[in-house]
Structures are given as structure tokens and as C-alpha cells.
Amino acid sequence: MISEKQVHKHGFVKLLEVMGSDEEVENAARISYGTGTRKVSQTRNLIRYLMRHQHTSPFEMCEVKFHLKLPIFVMRQIVRHRTANINEYSGRYSIMSDEFYLPAEKDVHEQSKQNNQGRGTELDEDNKQLVLGRMYDVNEHAKGCYRQISQPNDLDGFYEGFKGIARELARVILPVSNYTECIWKIDLNNFFKFCNLRMDSHTQQETRDYAEAMYELVEPKFSICCEAFEDYMFNSVTFSQKEMKIIKDNLNGSWVMSKYGLSERESKEFLEKLKGVE
Numbered sequence: 001m002i003s004e005k006q007v008h009k010h011g012f013v014k015l016l017e018v019m020g021s022d023e024e025v026e027n028a029a030r031i032s033y034g035t036g037t038r039k040v041s042q043t044r045n046l047i048r049y050l051m052r053h054q055h056t057s058p059f060e061m062c063e064v065k066f067h068l069k070l071p072i073f074v075m076r077q078i079v080r081h082r083t084a085n086i087n088e089y090s091g092r093y094s095i096m097s098d099e100f101y102l103p104a105e106k107d108v109h110e111q112s113k114q115n116n117q118g119r120g121t122e123l124d125e126d127n128k129q130l131v132l133g134r135m136y137d138v139n140e141h142a143k144g145c146y147r148q149i150s151q152p153n154d155l156d157g158f159y160e161g162f163k164g165i166a167r168e169l170a171r172v173i174l175p176v177s178n179y180t181e182c183i184w185k186i187d188l189n190n191f192f193k194f195c196n197l198r199m200d201s202h203t204q205q206e207t208r209d210y211a212e213a214m215y216e217l218v219e220p221k222f223s224i225c226c227e228a229f230e231d232y233m234f235n236s237v238t239f240s241q242k243e244m245k246i247i248k249d250n251l252n253g254s255w256v257m258s259k260y261g262l263s264e265r266e267s268k269e270f271l272e273k274l275k276g277v278e
Ligand SMILES: Cc1cc2nc3c(=O)[nH]c(=O)nc-3n(C[C@H](O)[C@H](O)[C@H](O)COP(=O)(O)OP(=O)(O)OC[C@H]3O[C@@H](n4cnc5c(N)ncnc54)[C@H](O)[C@@H]3O)c2cc1C
Pocket: 080, 081, 082, 083, 084, 117, 190, 193, 194, 197, 198, 202, 203, 204
């Protein structure tokens, strides 16, 4: 059954198909080790081991396929993930959507002073209405002009004798808030890489909304893989050599590993990592 989530007023993500499962990841991994060369461990332990050690190819044996409806500016960010297979709606062949993205009031913020690629504090009510009004006007104007130049016959002879121009040319006047659609398929390993970048707080809010909706649909299908992704990728951080030295110098030996929920093996691996720091 197709599962679906609405994103903003006009967009959606639909999970069309899923190939594989947590068990399939395990089955694929087992071929690496052969009979008798590795102890039988439970699916969860093995998947967590694979994720922790970036043994990623077993995750590539699974795939997820989505139907996305999204503004062009979000599509431009999602399209950068080169390992996905994409087929997008054709603005040469078909009439473009007459829907446009308009941010919710709570999302209208000024330019961040700390982060050149981010948002700062929320605008006051008057300025917010001014900005949203301008955005709405531009969307409506573009929508009207697009219809006039591409489908004049629908407008009761708005221009006498004018037959309209090719759709591929008419679309150039549409803003990036216009909606497009695509089918988007990716393997589970690269889906996690995508989510790791696009659910992060540094990603633009609108794109993050899509990545989070997609992840929420995938999570129930691969709950063990997703748990490992959250633990070892998404909620983990990388320390530089100097930062590691600080940690090592401040580790006074009184830490109780069990308190942090690490398995015996993970505790050993953690201490081994620190031992190597010079
Ligand atoms: C917060 C943020 C800001 C960004 N800002 C900008 C910006 O200002 N301008 C801009 O142009 N882009 C920007 N990007 C896009 C970014 O540079 C990447 O292109 C995008 O995130 C895709 O990342 P990726 O290459 O890891 O992913 P994918 O293309 O999905 O690739 C997944 C993984 O596959 C491997 N891979 C894929 N293709 C190849 C290849 N040809 N050779 C070797 N390995 C490959 C890599 O290991 C890669 O990590 C931004 C991204 C983020 C998250």
C-alpha cells in the first residue's frame, strides 16, 4: 500500500515501492563472511555493526521509490543527490502546475547574521505581511502571464489571432516557487546519506521538511537500519585530531561505560579509538 505525507500546502511525498527489508540487509551481508567464518548474530547486532563500520554495500541491496510534488527550488537541492534515479514532469510536453509555494507566516525570517546560508530572527507582523503580499503578487502575476502566452485560447481571445508560444519557452517566466513532480528512486545506503545532509539543521527548512517526511515513511519499513542510522550517522559527530586530544586528556578513567548503554564490544572499540590519539 502506498503511504503518503502532505508537505506544505500543495506538496506531498508518496512512498510508491520498497525493495528489501532489515532481513535482506542481513542476508546480503552474510555472503561476505561465508558459512563458519562468522558467528551467527542477531539481525540488529549485525546491522549496527555494518553501519558503525561503514560497511555500506549491504544497504545498497534495498531501494525506496517515491513520487514527490515539490517547489522547483527544493527540487534543485534534491536533484544534487546524484545516486538517485529521477524522472521529472516535463514542462516542454505538459502545462506547468498553477500552484506556487508561499511560506507559512512563522517561516518568514530575516537573513541570518551568523550563517550566510541561513535564516535569522522572525520578521515582525507588518513586514511579514508586506513580504508575503509581494511573494503572492509575483506568483499570481507569473501564473497569469504563463497562461496568456501558452494557452491564449482558454482566455476567450484575450489576444486576437494570437495562437500562443511553445510550452518550453513559456515556462521560462515561472518563478522557482512553482511546483514540479518527479519519481525518485534511491538505494538505502544513499538514502541515509541524503537524509544525513538534508535533515540536518544547516539545510534549508523547506527541503528539510521533504527529507523528514520521506524518512518518516521509510522508517517503519527498515526500523532496525534506521535505528542504526540515527545512532551512528545522524546523531553522531566527528571529532578532529585536536578535539580528540582534548577528550583523551580529560578522560579521567572514572567513566562507567554501561551507564551510556554501549555494548561490551562498543565500549572496547571506544577505548581503542582513544588509545590511538597522540
Ligand atoms: C547545507 C548544504 C549547503 C549546500 N550548499 C551548496 C551550494 O551553495 N552550492 C552548490 O553547488 N551545492 C551546495 N550543496 C550541495 C552539496 O555540495 C552536494 O552536492 C549535495 O549535498 C550532494 O552531496 P553528495 O555529493 O554527498 O551526495 P550524492 O550525490 O547523493 O552522493 C552520495 C555519495 O556518493 C558518492 N558519489 C556520488 N557521486 C560521486 C562521484 N561522481 N564520484 C565519487 N563519489 C561519488 C559520494 O561518496 C557521495 O557522498 C549544499 C548542500 C548542503 C547539505
